[in-house]
Amino acid sequence: MKAKSLSAIVMPLVLAQACAATVRQTRKAPPPQMIPAGTPRQPPPAPGDVDNTPNTDPDIRRLAFITPTARPVEIVYRHRARSMGSPTNGTLENGRCLPSEGPGFVDFSKNRCATDETIVLLMFAIKEVMTAYPDTPPIVLGSLSRPGGGPLKPHRSHCSGRDVDIGFIPANGRPLRHFVNLGPEGIDYDRTFFMIANLIATGRVKYIFINYSLQSRFYEAAKRMGYDEDQLSYIIQYPRPRKLRTGIIRHARGHKRHFHVRFACPDRDTQCTDE
Numbered sequence: 001m002k003a004k005s006l007s008a009i010v011m012p013l014v015l016a017q018a019c020a021a022t023v024r025q026t027r028k029a030p031p032p033q034m035i036p037a038g039t040p041r042q043p044p045p046a047p048g049d050v051d052n053t054p055n056t057d058p059d060i061r062r063l064a065f066i067t068p069t070a071r072p073v074e075i076v077y078r079h080r081a082r083s084m085g086s087p088t089n090g091t092l093e094n095g096r097c098l099p100s101e102g103p104g105f106v107d108f109s110k111n112r113c114a115t116d117e118t119i120v121l122l123m124f125a126i127k128e129v130m131t132a133y134p135d136t137p138p139i140v141l142g143s144l145s146r147p148g149g150g151p152l153k154p155h156r157s158h159c160s161g162r163d164v165d166i167g168f169i170p171a172n173g174r175p176l177r178h179f180v181n182l183g184p185e186g187i188d189y190d191r192t193f194f195m196i197a198n199l200i201a202t203g204r205v206k207y208i209f210i211n212y213s214l215q216s217r218f219y220e221a222a223k224r225m226g227y228d229e230d231q232l233s234y235i236i237q238y239p240r241p242r243k244l245r246t247g248i249i250r251h252a253r254g255h256k257r258h259f260h261v262r263f264a265c266p267d268r269d270t271q272c273t274d275e
């Protein structure tokens with residue numbers, strides 16, 4: 001398919017992206033310590049920049065958060081999909097599906113459906129990487145969920161529209177179409193972590209699974225981005241032992257060619273469960 005501009009995919013979902021200082025937040029904001037120390041804040045919004053229209057449509061959702069580069073973002077989108085049950089034993093209603101390629105990504109999987117929130121936040125993070133590092137090759141996506149969710153071999157999870165497999169960004173800048181074993185030296189840790197940091201900053205990511213053998217390098221990338229010890233221990237399991245699965249980024253078997261993002265249950269999806 002011919003690649004549309006990123007805004008062509010994001011804009012129907014992102015009805016407004018404005019400074020969010022006075023906008024009612026529908027979710028708990030990510031911890032303020034996610035902002036690297038010393039990062040300048042953007043100036044407050046000009047009068048008229050902020051949409052204070054009362055939200056009466058329960059399907060219109062707003063996510064307000066601060067990016068790792070300290071930019072306030074508000075994403076407004078239509079919430080039609082429902083995540084039902086757990087990632088390992090659930091389904092997906094009215095799933096929203098990605099094309100096999102689009103601005104900033106290719107997806108080699110046949111299973112490209114998820115909740116609206118998963119799709120919107122994934123597109124947001126891809127756009128942030130492409131804006132910060134415009135020469136990044138398209139991000140390689142793998143499985144999300146089937147249109148109606150349910151079991152998806154060979155995965156144990158990916159049942160309920162909240163799991164996404166994302167290829168590590170290659171250090172040599174070569175465009176890829178599948179997950180490739182880049183080896184520890186072949187991963188661009190700074191760019192890949194920048195995408196991860198943007199995902200975490202949304203406040204909607206529950207876990208990111210990465211093999212422990214690669215975590216020390218992601219830990220160093222996070223340090224280079226300016227996170228301190230407290231922030232690092234919130235973000236990543238390393239340097240705690242391999243068996244101590246804690247932190248958003250945590251060990252799971254495999255996950256040497258890609259990382260796996262698990263989003264939290266969307267607000268008011270009452271039949272969605274975490275485990």
Ligand SMILES: [Zn+2]
Binds near residue numbers: 155164
């Ligand atoms: Zn996965």
